Amino acid sequence: MPDDEVLQDEPHREIVRVGDSVRRPVQPWSATVHALLRHLEAVGFPYAPRVLGIDGEGREVLTYLDGESGPAGWAKVVDDDGLVAMARLLRDYHEAVAGFRPSAGAFWAGRTEPPGAGEVVCHGDFGPWNLVWRGTRPVGILDWDYAWPARPVHDVAYALEYVAPFRADDECVRWLRYPAPPDRRRRLERFAEAYGLTSTAGLVDEVIDQQQLVLERTRQLAAEGCEPQVSWQASGALDRIAERVRWSRAHRHLFS
Template identity: 40%
Template sequence: MVTALVHEIPLRGGDVTDGVVRIGDTVRRPACPSTPNVHALLGHLHRAGFDGAPRVLGFDSRGREVVTYVEGVAGLTDDAASDEALKGLAVLLREFHDATASFPLTFDGWEGGSNDDGPPEVIGHCDLTPDNVILRGATPVAFVDFDLARPTTRLFDVVTTLRHWAPIADPVDRPAVLRDIDPGPRIRLFCDAYGLLPRERRRLIELSRLRFHRSYAVMRERAARGGAWATMWSSGAGQRIRRAAAWLDVHEDELRAHLV
């Protein structure tokens, strides 16, 4: 049992998990049903030599999970929006997937959510928003907040990541630093750095559309339960998904030209 300390610094930025705090060199997070699987995964990553994730230290006296604090900056800064950071993110995601491919790919105990139809190949993070990637300068060094991790395909996790980082979104919903960029070259850069196969690239647009449809349904169902999901939904998350899907329909051909 890890003894709780006194001075707590709230860590904000994520949409789903409330009550995350920093205490010294540790982060305390409320436990959830997927916590045992997440801890097993983080232990596996450490043993596999993957350094881009926190290490598990146990639980404190309040029952919160305790993991190591990773130094760096999260969020979409100018450095994070650079091509250098995007390329580094793709490389780190590939290393993460390669490390998780040897982890048991069963669906029991994970949070669940929208997914691909193919058999699972890896454990995907499935929530690599800019708030969940730690950077030092323009170099991504770690992923955090694995509550939505689950067995999936490599391509599904790539699509989920590009949703936020290309971004595959209507310009009205993009962060200011990425509002006027062309997502096509960024998608190509990410796929090249990750090493995505030609057959996977040909399916990327199709899977993006499927993900929008399914994530809309999943978020609507979770929002009906209340809590953080309801707050996200009431803030327009569903409308943003619908606008992104419509934008993808209009720009599919130009995006595909960068992929094949």
């Protein structure tokens, strides 16, 4: 393998692997994310990259997590083994982060307020593409740029949008690797149980609320000139996200 391997070559964010490290552009919130990752290292949480510093080109340097990620993640959660493992990993993360206290000057993508009562620092982008997989076992969590304070159920609801999933039958089969339209209610209940919830009451509303919240956050980041949100807005992607929220409201009966 060559010394340098481009993992992502988007104009706004080139990510390069150099040996056992990953080099990524620094963001306005990177210092806060680094503090979070150092907390996870201190409490022995093994599924997050470690912060190695800043290189001579001003990029953050993190440890490389070996396994499958990105589009390969979608197939991993079709079967119960991957679905359950993903939910349990999310619960493990929330337990590990519970003691993290951000500094008074902590800066987040899309939020300025400090954590409130009942909130933890959520991953904020906990989808199957941002996990590192070995078989159907997730062994790492990637891309912490959108970590922010929220109630833990925000991460649960965010994940459920993609793994229940809150998508039409044709999209589930054509894009998300399902062999047939999924039993969404059963999958929602299975994920919730594996995470440790004792009830799914109100969970469908939580998913729809987080979809709307993420849409608003994306619009805010686009207005602030952040990428890739600016490009998403220009391409009409935010309109498609809004359509997904409408789909979820119209098809809530599939989940409860």
